[in-house]
Amino acid sequence: MTTTEKSLLPKKIDVLIIGAGAAGLMCAAVAGARGRSVLVIDHANKVGKKILMSGGGRCNFTNIYTQANNFISNNPHFCKSALSRYTPYDFIALVDQYNIPYHEKKLGQLFCDNKAKDILNMLISECQQAGAKIRTKCEVSHIEFDTTCFQLSTNFGTCQCDSLVIATGGLSIPTMGASGFGYQVAKQFNIAVTPTQAALVPFTANPHILAKLSQLSGNSIEASVSCSGISFNENILFTHRGISGPAILQISSYWKANTIVDINLLPKINLLEELNQYKTRGSKLTLKNLLAKYLSKNTAQTLIDLWFPDSQFNDTPIIQFADSDLSNIAQHCHNWQFIPAGTEGYRTAEVTLGGVDCNEISSKTMEANKQKGLYFIGEVLDVTGHLGGFNFQWAWASAVAAGQVA
Numbered sequence: 497m498t499t500t501e502k503s504l505l506p507k508k509i510d511v512l513i514i515g516a517g518a519a520g521l522m523c524a525a526v527a528g529a530r531g532r533s534v535l536v537i538d539h540a541n542k543v544g545k546k547i548l549m550s551g552g553g554r555c556n557f558t559n560i561y562t563q564a565n566n567f568i569s570n571n572p573h574f575c576k577s578a579l580s581r582y583t584p585y586d587f588i589a590l591v592d593q594y595n596i597p598y599h600e601k602k603l604g605q606l607f608c609d610n611k612a613k614d615i616l617n618m619l620i621s622e623c624q625q626a627g628a629k630i631r632t633k634c635e636v637s638h639i640e641f642d643t644t645c646f647q648l649s650t651n652f653g654t655c656q657c658d659s660l661v662i663a664t665g666g667l668s669i670p671t672m673g674a675s676g677f678g679y680q681v682a683k684q685f686n687i688a689v690t691p692t693q694a695a696l697v698p699f700t701a702n703p704h705i706l707a708k709l710s711q712l713s714g715n716s717i718e719a720s721v722s723c724s725g726i727s728f729n730e731n732i733l734f735t736h737r738g739i740s741g742p743a744i745l746q747i748s749s750y751w752k753a754n755t756i757v758d759i760n761l762l763p764k765i766n767l768l769e770e771l772n773q774y775k776t777r778g779s780k781l782t783l784k785n786l787l788a789k790y791l792s793k794n795t796a797q798t799l800i801d802l803w804f805p806d807s808q809f810n811d812t813p814i815i816q817f818a819d820s821d822l823s824n825i826a827q828h829c830h831n832w833q834f835i836p837a838g839t840e841g842y843r844t845a846e847v848t849l850g851g852v853d854c855n856e857i858s859s860k861t862m863e864a865n866k867q868k869g870l871y872f873i874g875e876v877l878d879v880t881g882h883l884g885g886f887n888f889q890w891a892w893a894s895a896v897a898a899g900q901v902a
């Protein structure tokens with residue numbers, strides 16, 4: 497259905513959408529179904545690359561528990577209108593219409609049983625049925641608004657449109673086509689952009705910590721991770737660069753450089769009580785063997801080496817530990833104050849925090865307050881979902897809001 501790569505763009509179209517990702521394709525299908533002539537252009541060689549790589553190849557396409565508090569934004573109320581008008585159940589109805597098999601993995605997260613391609617094919621088919629055209633490898637060099645319509649210059653010629661929808665996503669994973677294009681367009685039309693930051697991204701560790709922690713690479717532990725007054729209880733995963741896993745990805749969206757992340761490695765027990773009981777009973781277990789009851793042996797030894805490098809803890813039986821030592825050990829396990837060296841950045845981040853300022857956009861239509869006919873949808877906006885299908889739900893909901901009016 498993609499128009500041939502040699503042909504020029506149509507001279508005039510009702511709706512031109514830049515970005516053929518989740519939001520752009522959904523918006524094209526909705527606007528096309530209203531009878532609008534629609535063209536979606538993308539500078540990448542293929543559409544929907546992030547959909548294909550999402551959810552480990554199975555696309556966590558929505559979350560049935562989606563609520564406004566699953567999103568981070570300078571304007572936390574902004575997402576409410578679109579999310580309430582296009583819910584996870586609306587998207588599930590579409591998925592059902594295409595007989596795409598799916599399952600709930602955990603915590604309301606819906607994944608395809610087979611491949612993420614099922615979702616992309618569904619969106620392409622919706623565009624086809626709505627008569628929306630898609631053009632890849634199309635670069636926009638210039639945008640102008642002249643009193644009634646937009647005029648775009650591209651490597652496939654110029655094109656005029658009444659409505660221009662920016663669906664170019666955020667900065668994460670540049671190799672998948674991510675660019676700051678949407679922010680540039682916002683700035684061109686004098687629309688504010690809030691500071692951006694890689695989010696849902698692994699932390700890196702300082703070399704002296706990594707020298708020890710890297711031995712645990714591949715191990716995961718259920719933990720409670722907190723910073724800035726927010727906590728997530730899920731797994732953390734040690735990597736050869738630092739720490740990742742769902743709890744870390746979630747908290748990374750709230751983390752500011754050089755601040756502490758509190759990690760409770762044993763959220764389900766009171767370690768001090770346990771240690772005291774062993775001591776009272778005269779236990780001759782070493783600290784490593786005792787901690788290995790709750791963590792793996794390797795994890796216990798590595799953390800003891802990391803936290804107490806010069807101590808005599810290794811061979812001493814628990815009965816000989818001072819109360820203050822036990823307290824110190826419990827404190828470290830329940831409240832490990834980890835200061836990340838940084839994050840892995842946009843190279844591996846799932847999303848971009850920040851973006852086009854929602855205070856400058858209509859929450860009903862996604863149209864810019866300052867520029868009639870200009871719309872921003874999906875990740876390019878300052879709306880960032882938690883891990884678990886929320887970012888796609890935002891892409892669908894904001895796309896439908898714009899597609900119904902653009």
Ligand SMILES: Cc1cc2nc3c(=O)[nH]c(=O)nc-3n(C[C@H](O)[C@H](O)[C@H](O)COP(=O)(O)OP(=O)(O)OC[C@H]3O[C@@H](n4cnc5c(N)ncnc54)[C@H](O)[C@@H]3O)c2cc1C
Nearest residue numbers: 515517518519539550551556665673677874875885887888
């Ligand atoms: C590895 C990974 C896994 C993920 N897994 C999930 C998941 O399972 N569930 C979930 O909810 N979210 C997931 N996400 C997040 C989700 O993919 C995004 O939030 C979502 O794709 C945003 O949709 P979008 O349409 O706004 O942007 P995108 O999907 O990023 O689409 C933007 C499109 O714009 C194009 N573009 C960019 N710049 C230009 C330009 N200058 N000119 C023309 N075209 C341009 C790009 O090529 C791209 O096709 C994941 C992200 C990553 C990176």
